[in-house]
Amino acid sequence: MQLQKNQLEADNETLLKEHERKLAFTRSIVENSEDIIRKLADFQVAIPSWALGTGGTRFGRFAGGGEPRSLEEKIEDIGLLHALNRSSGAISLHIPWDIPENAPHIKALAAQNGLRFDAMNSNTFQDQPDQQLSYKYGSLQNVNKDIRKQAIDHNIEVIRYGVELGSESLTVWLSDGSCFPGQLNFRQAFEHTLNGLQEIYAALPDTWKMFVEYKAFEPNFYSTTVGDWGQSYLYASKLGEKAYTLVDLGHHLPNANIEQIVALLLMEGKLGGFHFNDSKYGDDDLTTGSIKPYQLYLIFNELVEGMDARGMNHNTDMGWMIDASHNVKDPLEDLLQSVEAILLAYAQALATDRTALKNAQQDNDVVSAQEILQQAFRTDLRPLVAEARLRSGGALNPLGLFRDAKVREHLIKARGSKTVATGL
Numbered sequence: 001m002q003l004q005k006n007q008l009e010a011d012n013e014t015l016l017k018e019h020e021r022k023l024a025f026t027r028s029i030v031e032n033s034e035d036i037i038r039k040l041a042d043f044q045v046a047i048p049s050w051a052l053g054t055g056g057t058r059f060g061r062f063a064g065g066g067e068p069r070s071l072e073e074k075i076e077d078i079g080l081l082h083a084l085n086r087s088s089g090a091i092s093l094h095i096p097w098d099i100p101e102n103a104p105h106i107k108a109l110a111a112q113n114g115l116r117f118d119a120m121n122s123n124t125f126q127d128q129p130d131q132q133l134s135y136k137y138g139s140l141q142n143v144n145k146d147i148r149k150q151a152i153d154h155n156i157e158v159i160r161y162g163v164e165l166g167s168e169s170l171t172v173w174l175s176d177g178s179c180f181p182g183q184l185n186f187r188q189a190f191e192h193t194l195n196g197l198q199e200i201y202a203a204l205p206d207t208w209k210m211f212v213e214y215k216a217f218e219p220n221f222y223s224t225t226v227g228d229w230g231q232s233y234l235y236a237s238k239l240g241e242k243a244y245t246l247v248d249l250g251h252h253l254p255n256a257n258i259e260q261i262v263a264l265l266l267m268e269g270k271l272g273g274f275h276f277n278d279s280k281y282g283d284d285d286l287t288t289g290s291i292k293p294y295q296l297y298l299i300f301n302e303l304v305e306g307m308d309a310r311g312m313n314h315n316t317d318m319g320w321m322i323d324a325s326h327n328v329k330d331p332l333e334d335l336l337q338s339v340e341a342i343l344l345a346y347a348q349a350l351a352t353d354r355t356a357l358k359n360a361q362q363d364n365d366v367v368s369a370q371e372i373l374q375q376a377f378r379t380d381l382r383p384l385v386a387e388a389r390l391r392s393g394g395a396l397n398p399l400g401l402f403r404d405a406k407v408r409e410h411l412i413k414a415r416g417s418k419t420v421a422t423g424l
């Protein structure tokens with residue numbers, strides 16, 4: 001389904017007066033509003049090809065209807081999101097769920113929708129129907145050399161698909177680990193994994209980056225072979241300058257100080273990718289900013305501070321992606337909410353008075369430091385986010401327009417109510 005330009009413009013027209021009133025107030029209290037709007041307009045967050053259908057849990061899955069049946073329809077869905085918010089201009093593919101059989105055609109379709117190809121994602125956490133050897137006891141860590149080779153070859157194949165599409169990075173998330181004490185020799189598992197990653201790294205084109213994603217637990221519940229940022233950092237450091245750690249917000253043990261992790265990885269020049277979601281208990285994959293918006297702001301505060309310290313481009317020097325699952329919400333509405341929350345936290349970080357914060361830290365003025373952060377967090381910056389969208393040709397209220405235009409109803413009519421998108 002394509003959004004009609006005049007429909008978007010008509011919707012914006014009805015909201016414009018109220019928007020301008022709010023914007024004028026925000027501009028009057030936030031000194032660097034113009035700079036924030038410009039940066040917000042540049043900022044793009046990739047949408048993964050597996051987030052467009054209804055996700056499930058191990059207990060069940062309740063399809064919502066109108067889910068994309070092919071890679072083409074997934075690209076159309078992300079194109080629609082991007083038309084609404086102008087901040088979802090990239091797609092991240094998962095192989096083998098979304099193999100581009102005809103790469104030039106897929107590339108052209110993405111370009112028509114204003115999308116580029118973000119990181120490619122490999123999959124050695126499942127067995128595929130035509131697969132020779134099983135990953136039941138791990139992939140790159142496996143004690144069996146042939147299984148390790150199969151996993152390496154798969155990753156190299158994923159790079160090849162990515163080259164055809166113009167992607168420039170590979171994300172490797174391994175579910176490798178163990179469920180019981182004694183199952184694994186930790187050192188051997190690490191060494192096998194490192195050797196495998198080195199072979200994959202050697203197949204990377206010069207301009208590519210490799211992201212090593214860590215996760216504390218699940219599906220393995222005793223040990224994980226890339227279990228935390230320290231292990232990921234070890235792999236990335238040993239691999240070389242094209243390898244980076246990827247932080248997924250849901251992949252930590254409870255109460256981990258993610259903002260501190262982010263700060264130190266940036267300091268070392270080893271933070272390359274970022275997966276957004278939110279959680280209360282574990283890797284819940286809920287809508288970004290739905291549970292802990294203050295934490296999201298604190299993380300962005302470190303991201304902006306750390307990227308500025310290294311002269312990095314906020315938009316292009318990090319792989320930003322949403323990695324969430326949708327059990328009870330319309331996936332497209334959920335994604336619109338996540339992107340909005342990300343932009344808002346980014347805006348709050350940009351509005352933080354960094355000079356005053358530095359001075360407060362230097363003076364050990366703990367009270368002022370807290371006030372400075374919360375001043376930025378508690379100022380309503382939504383008008384700046386909306387203004388950035390408006391200037392980029394997007395909707396003032398993407399979610400409202402999505403509903404007014406009856407997007408989901410149209411998709412169900414076109415695709416049926418029982419379609420199931422590939423993914424988890």
Ligand SMILES: [Mn+2]
Nearest residue numbers: 213248275323
């Ligand atoms: Mn992830």
